[in-house]
Amino acid sequence: MALSLKQLDSITSAFNAKEQAYDKIIRVCCGTGCITSGANRVLEGVLTAVEREGLSSKVLVKKTGCHGLCERGPIVTLGNDEILYQSVGKRDVAADVDLLLKTVTEGKVADKLLFRDSARKEKYTSSLDIPFYKGQKRIVLAMNGLINPEEIDDYIAHGGYRAPFRAFQMTPEEIIDWVTKGGLRGRGGGGFLTGRKWSSARAAKGGLKYVLANGDEGDPGAFMDRSLMEGNPHAVIEGMVIGGYTIGAQQGYIYVRDEYPLAVSRLTKAIEQARDYNMLGHDVFGSGFDFDLEIYRGGGAFVCGESTALMSSLEGKSGEPRDKYVHTVEHGLWDKPTNLNNVETWANVPHIINNGLDWYTSIGTKKSTGTKIFSLVGKVNNTGLIEVPMGISLREIIFGLGGGIRGKRQFKAVQTGGPSGGCIPEQHLDMPVDFDSLTSIGSMMGSGGMIVMDERNCMVDVARYFLRFLTEESCGKCVPCREGTRRMHEILDRICKGAGKIEDLMHLEELGKALQWGAICGLGQSAPNPVLSTIRYFSDEYKAHIIEGRCPAGVCKEITTFTIMEEKCTGCMRCAAECPMGAIIGEKKEPQRIDDLRCITCGICYDVCSFDAIKIG
Amino acid sequence: MVQLSINGKKVTAEEGEALLKVARREGFVIPTLCYHELLGSSGRCRLCVVEVNDAGKKRVVASCLYPAKENIEVFTDSDEVRLVRRTVLELLLARNPSAELIQHLAKQHGVTEVRYTPDQDKGKCILCNLCVRCCKDIVGVSALGMSGKGPMKKVGPPFDEPSETCIGCGACVVICPTGHIAMEEEKGVRTVWQKKFELAACPKCKRYHLPLFQLEWISKTRNIPVEELMVCEDCR
Numbered sequence: 001m002a003l004s005l006k007q008l009d010s011i012t013s014a015f016n017a018k019e020q021a022y023d024k025i026i027r028v029c030c031g032t033g034c035i036t037s038g039a040n041r042v043l044e045g046v047l048t049a050v051e052r053e054g055l056s057s058k059v060l061v062k063k064t065g066c067h068g069l070c071e072r073g074p075i076v077t078l079g080n081d082e083i084l085y086q087s088v089g090k091r092d093v094a095a096d097v098d099l100l101l102k103t104v105t106e107g108k109v110a111d112k113l114l115f116r117d118s119a120r121k122e123k124y125t126s127s128l129d130i131p132f133y134k135g136q137k138r139i140v141l142a143m144n145g146l147i148n149p150e151e152i153d154d155y156i157a158h159g160g161y162r163a164p165f166r167a168f169q170m171t172p173e174e175i176i177d178w179v180t181k182g183g184l185r186g187r188g189g190g191g192f193l194t195g196r197k198w199s200s201a202r203a204a205k206g207g208l209k210y211v212l213a214n215g216d217e218g219d220p221g222a223f224m225d226r227s228l229m230e231g232n233p234h235a236v237i238e239g240m241v242i243g244g245y246t247i248g249a250q251q252g253y254i255y256v257r258d259e260y261p262l263a264v265s266r267l268t269k270a271i272e273q274a275r276d277y278n279m280l281g282h283d284v285f286g287s288g289f290d291f292d293l294e295i296y297r298g299g300g301a302f303v304c305g306e307s308t309a310l311m312s313s314l315e316g317k318s319g320e321p322r323d324k325y326v327h328t329v330e331h332g333l334w335d336k337p338t339n340l341n342n343v344e345t346w347a348n349v350p351h352i353i354n355n356g357l358d359w360y361t362s363i364g365t366k367k368s369t370g371t372k373i374f375s376l377v378g379k380v381n382n383t384g385l386i387e388v389p390m391g392i393s394l395r396e397i398i399f400g401l402g403g404g405i406r407g408k409r410q411f412k413a414v415q416t417g418g419p420s421g422g423c424i425p426e427q428h429l430d431m432p433v434d435f436d437s438l439t440s441i442g443s444m445m446g447s448g449g450m451i452v453m454d455e456r457n458c459m460v461d462v463a464r465y466f467l468r469f470l471t472e473e474s475c476g477k478c479v480p481c482r483e484g485t486r487r488m489h490e491i492l493d494r495i496c497k498g499a500g501k502i503e504d505l506m507h508l509e510e511l512g513k514a515l516q517w518g519a520i521c522g523l524g525q526s527a528p529n530p531v532l533s534t535i536r537y538f539s540d541e542y543k544a545h546i547i548e549g550r551c552p553a554g555v556c557k558e559i560t561t562f563t564i565m566e567e568k569c570t571g572c573m574r575c576a577a578e579c580p581m582g583a584i585i586g587e588k589k590e591p592q593r594i595d596d597l598r599c600i601t602c603g604i605c606y607d608v609c610s611f612d613a614i615k616i617g
Numbered sequence: 618m619v620q621l622s623i624n625g626k627k628v629t630a631e632e633g634e635a636l637l638k639v640a641r642r643e644g645f646v647i648p649t650l651c652y653h654e655l656l657g658s659s660g661r662c663r664l665c666v667v668e669v670n671d672a673g674k675k676r677v678v679a680s681c682l683y684p685a686k687e688n689i690e691v692f693t694d695s696d697e698v699r700l701v702r703r704t705v706l707e708l709l710l711a712r713n714p715s716a717e718l719i720q721h722l723a724k725q726h727g728v729t730e731v732r733y734t735p736d737q738d739k740g741k742c743i744l745c746n747l748c749v750r751c752c753k754d755i756v757g758v759s760a761l762g763m764s765g766k767g768p769m770k771k772v773g774p775p776f777d778e779p780s781e782t783c784i785g786c787g788a789c790v791v792i793c794p795t796g797h798i799a800m801e802e803e804k805g806v807r808t809v810w811q812k813k814f815e816l817a818a819c820p821k822c823k824r825y826h827l828p829l830f831q832l833e834w835i836s837k838t839r840n841i842p843v844e845e846l847m848v849c850e851d852c853r
């Protein structure tokens with residue numbers, strides 16, 4: 001039986017009544033990050049303690065999806081964002097659970113578990129005050145950390161599954177118009193206008209059509225899509241139901257990488273629950289329209305995130321891309337018209353339908369509307385998952401939410417766009433973060449990776465790292481990418497080892513162009529980005545390697561030495577204590593010396609010296 | 618039918634027809650490695666690139682796959698095209714230094730210097746995939762495939778072991794543009810892709826001709842008695 005809007009409202013009231021019957025709610029984050037740092041033990045501990053203390057009727061314990069602060073996990077929140085506790089049970093589960101219960105029963109806030117902003121040296125009780133959250137605009141992630149992703153009623157009680165009712169009152173053309181005017185652009189990388197894609201898919205001839213969600217997320221270190229699928233799986237499903245109706249597809253697939261078992265299990269549960277409520281299957285929402293979803297577990301190759309490779313992989317063939325002179329909206333999966341969107345793109349759809357165009361277009365910039373989720377990592381004080389309005393500056397993200405650079409170091413660059421993105425220098429920090437601005441400065445939005453680097457990151461080494469990744473992930477189908485990425489890597493490796501020649505720079509640029517023009521798919525076409533952007537903004541660093549034979553960041557081992565400057569050394573011997581090789585010699589209170597024969601140029605001494613007495617040479 | 622121009626010359630083509638075919642019909646020279654008239658295109662080598670201007674939008678495309686469209690302008694020898702072609706040839710020459718075909722093409726396109734350390738372990742295989750497609754689409758036994766990815770990609774029978782399905786016909790040897798695939802015959806035994814095949818001796822002229830295994834396969838699939846097939850083509 002299909003549920004009516006009225007029934008959704010009664011599910012909502014029943015659910016809210018059930019929750020309101022409790023005095024307090026404890027939410028334990030059970031995202032992959034927090035589980036890794038021990039959230040399951042905390043959850044168990046809290047549940048046992050609540051029962052032991054006879055609080056079961058007063059305190060509700062819920063598990064939720066990711067809050068984004070994974071590095072400080074396990075995260076536990078009390079009430080509705082009133083108190084956020086971090087690193088709960090990291091050292092002693094029982095003791096921290098006691099503290100938690102004390103907060104609940106006696107209202108005593110546990111100082112020790114509060115979030116500390118290391119840059120600002122401040123403690124915060126409520127997550128709403130933490131700068132990391134304050135600068136965010138959580139729309140797609142709003143329910144992450146709030147609802148139990150394994151309970152459909154929780155999603156419904158927070159406004160879920162209302163959008164299809166609205167959508168089914170509209171014609172597909174009206175929905176396309178709405179999504180187009182809303183300016184929604186694909187969050188998977190290219191920033192393609194979603195409405196336009198839907199419109200082509202709808203116009204494509206063919207009875208059978210498909211909608212797909214891209215949850216491959218192959219960028220190393222990225223976890224935006226994982227957190228969304230784990231923390232709010234119904235949002236993706238809701239978006240896909242609307243997309244299916246709009247383009248006329250009766251079947252959809254969610255392509256999830258195999259390394260995401262929790263995302264797979266939460267999505268599987270969500271699909272089953274949605275079927276039980278007849279939100280998937282025959283005559284969904286009583287609309288007369290049939291639509292069902294299946295999950296496909298992908299092997300986990302980076303290139304399988306590329307649209308044509310993803311479809312080939314879904315068909316059970318090897319994940320090789322093909323030229324897209326004939327678009328997949330016309331000839332896609334099994335040669336049928338197919339509309340592929342990233343999972344975050346799908347999760348935006350219900351919000352546009354529910355809240356209207358004026359609301360959606362008021363967020364972000366004119367040409368990049370809405371929000372974008374980023375995974376902020378690297379040398380910033382606060383790392384994690386953030387959702388920010390488009391158009392926010394890189395500076396606000398890094399120095400506001402991120403709390404600036406760790407230690408007393410200087411910012412050097414921020415890498416956006418995943419492995420084939422580009423490195424952006426200081427001079428562009430006030431650039432608004434949107435699709436077109438990032439592309440204009442030689443980088444890209446990509447799916448939302450953001451790696452912050454400081455003066456101890458060597459930009460040639462960074463380029464070498466990404467080219468190595470891309471060489472290994474190239475599918476090997478076309479010559480420019482298969483042979484070109486590895487040769488670019490070889491040249492970079494040579495430069496890092498001090499054996500580069502000045503002609504190498506022109507050679508890299510030339511190879512870069514050949515890849516951009518000649519490769520089949522986005523992997524090869526954008527593989528030169530890390531090289532070209534670092535040559536563009538950090539040519540001095542390349543030249544230091546090639547001409548002077550030194551690595552200014554002290555990273556490239558073959559051409560780096562560390563020396564202690566006698567006049568600055570206080571003889572505190574901190575470096576000597578930390579050096580893993582015992583290579584630092586000298587008497588206490590006397591200037592120290594590094595034994596070059598033993599030194600492995602790891603740079604630990606440089607990093608720990610409080611007197612700037614160590615020089616990179 | 619659609620109208621388009623190639624290097625300024627107005628030509629007509631079937632809508633959707635591959636630009637490579639159109640251009641060759643009109644007498645333009647475009648080099649290719651992975652395209653074959655019988656097996657079609659796969660877009661791997663990128664030697665056939667041309668530049669297309671479609672209503673002001675310029676891009677470099679693989680002509681063996683790009684469909685002819687109304688009013689597009691095609692350039693077969695622009696700077697961009699030349700750079701991609703020369704890069705492909707220099708990269709292939711570094712990968713397959715012993716492949717005569719590549720040496721020849723490289724010279725033809727003005728690639729005189731290879732700025733990379735040549736590979737020693739790839740033989741002459743350029744991974745054009747023609748042998749795989751030939752075995753599947755023409756012979757019909759699919760004994761070959763590609764495995765691995767990136768620079769480690771390889772062609773051959775599954776797991777690099779003698780293939781169960783290979784009939785030893787040698788079609789891949791003939792189609793391979795570079796002569797990478799070795800096939801040897803000695804004392805009535807043919808070896809290809811590490812699999813040994815006993816050759817049938819013609820009952821009339823006593824000469825060894827085709828593998829017995831291949832004859833049995835033909836006999837089975839086409840319903841011709843093996844005895845008939847044992848007689849070599851010359852004596853039939």
Ligand SMILES: Cc1cc2nc3c(=O)[nH]c(=O)nc-3n(C[C@H](O)[C@H](O)[C@H](O)COP(=O)(O)O)c2cc1C
Pocket residue numbers: 185186187188189190191192194214215216217218219302303304305306307308340341342343345346447521522523
């Ligand atoms: C090498 C490569 C990897 C990609 N990986 C992903 C991915 O992991 N997730 C994703 O959504 N899109 C990925 N994309 C982009 C997809 O091809 C496609 O553009 C996207 O899924 C379309 O959805 P959107 O319009 O909603 O962004 C990748 C593209 C390339 C070239």
Ligand code: SF4
Pocket residue numbers: 303320321322473474475476477478479481482519520521522523524525
């Ligand atoms: S560009 Fe790279 S990943 Fe893409 S088809 Fe070519 S070899 Fe494969």
Ligand code: SF4
Pocket residue numbers: 741742743744745746747748749772789792793794795796797798
């Ligand atoms: S063996 Fe020959 S035909 Fe087969 S892929 Fe290699 S070069 Fe092409």
Ligand code: FES
Pocket residue numbers: 648649650651652658659660661662663664665666679680681682
């Ligand atoms: S002939 Fe077109 S890519 Fe090889």
